[in-house]
Amino acid sequence: MKRLIYELIEAFRIAFAQIRANKMRSVLTALGVIIGIVAVTLMGTAINGIDRGFENSLAMLGDDVLYVQKWPWGAVEDWWNYVNRPAIRIEQADALNRIIEQTPDSQLEVAVPVVASGQNVRAGPQQISGVFVFGTNYLYSRLMSADFKDGRLFNQSESEAGRQVAVLGYDVAEALFPGREAIDQRVLIKGQPFTVIGVLAKQGSFLGLFSFDSQIIVPIDAYRKFFGGVDVRRNNSQLRVKVKDKTRMADAVDELTGAMRRVRGQLPGDRDNFSINQQQAFRDQLDPIKKGIAMAGLFITGLSLFVGAIGIMNITFVSVKERTKEIGTRKALGARRRTILLQFLIEAVSICLIGGLVGLGLTFGMAYLIKAAMPSLPVVFSVSLAGISMIVAVLTGIISGFAPAWGASRLDPVVALRYE
């Protein structure tokens, strides 16, 4: 055992002496591995980033919220089965809440109506078009996932009276009131004056999905009065229902289905004329995309690592050939097969490790620069990714160094000593 440790230390010493003695050659060889490792880590960083971004966006949807809508999320092929469904009407939220109250041991907590549409917004000289205006009632606070930077959501009386108050998303507030306090200021939404009572904290977003940053929240009755009619009839209204226990999602969906059928007066045997959507649907849609990116990444990565590995294998063969006489001498002095095998394997692994570390450094730098240049891109550089890339580097060294090292270890000492 002690002998093995001494041999290992010696092997590392030789490997680094060898790399130092052949700097140019080692650098060129390591280049293949560097490129491979950069590909591995960049790809991992990108996938991590997409994942994180999507998770953040999905978190805004709430993992304990069910969405009752006319259409299901995701693509439908049999659109004719959905198009004639009656609209989800916002009054149905109240009916649903009454049923929830009456149901003993209900899995559902509260239902909130939501309608939304794009509107032009102005404050003094600043104007933004197509802001997503979002109408709901005071109960929305119970399932809201965003934090307030300033102010608050409208309360019950403001909500029920349909007062012209608004909560601005972070980016909207920044655009309308650059460098100024937005609270108590007046904004014109489609020409109607609203008073700002709250500003949401910045959420950040992934590809602009589901972020409140660029939205405005107003009481639903005010929404209906000024921008409503048409949109409500256009059926983009929905109910959001908070669930008590997200570990029992299936029960909650069953209960909600029954309750909605009652609310909408459906007869037994009728098909549901509404869809219950949840966050999971997006996850299901994302998975194949993620897989696609991962497969493409794996292919590129695998290809560059393969090229790197061939370089390592080649250089190790050269190294063995050059030092055949040295191998003979070492064998004459008592080096065993294992010793020689380890020596050349470790040489290959060392080049790969150095390449891996350089590659990691490069990726780290690149990730840092990308983050600095484009803060909205989710770049997630994880420790486990660094670990994985090091393991990949070592494995590349072992796999590519094995054949030449094995050959070296099997050399006949007589032949090796005679080699010139």
Place this chain on the structure above:
Amino acid sequence: MSPQPAPIADRVTRPVGPLVIEIAGVTKLYKMGSETIHALRGVDLKIHRNEYLAIMGPSGSGKSTLMNMLGCLDTPTSGHYEFNGKDVAAMVDDELAEIRNKEIGFVFQTFNLLPRATALANVELPLIYAGCSPHERRERAIKALENVGLGQRMHHKPNELSGGQRQRVAIARALVNRPSIILADEPTGNLDSKTGVEIMALFEDLYAAGNTLIVVTHEEDIARHARRIVRLRDGLIESDAPVE
């Protein structure tokens, strides 16, 4: 150490010790394409501790093959080989490596030092393979280098040393693991005659100090330093006689 070898008449011949090497009926065949070469055709040889032996012969006589065999670098095609009572002929690679490490000290014609390692590191090498601790390695290597008169140059690399000094490093490396035999293959072949004489004087000292030496050479002058000369011809021992 003396620059000139002691006159042959004055030399001490030490009494021989127990048997170290015993080979009997050893043959070695090489296949060269379709031809089979009989490098050794049945060699019997006994070597005892404290012997100083020269193996001579023209090229093609099987001298190198015999040396490789004795040095456990190669195994015989047939025949018997015992080293310190152990059957070497049947050993596998790693067992042979062990014998080479512990029992045999090699001195090569071309020195075979590792070019990028210092003299000290070269001498430490067999001790690494023997599993010695770094501290013990250093101590023993320094002592071995001092014994061959290179205590001042141990941190030099081979290309900073003269030919004679390089061969001394190689000899120190051969000695450092206290082997049963020192096996020298044309040890003066790459040296000028004056340096060659110095190296042979060092061998004389090693012999006097109780080492067992086997020198393979084709030079009569070198061989006559030994106490016994074995002459090979065509894969057979032609003569085996003490030096008068």
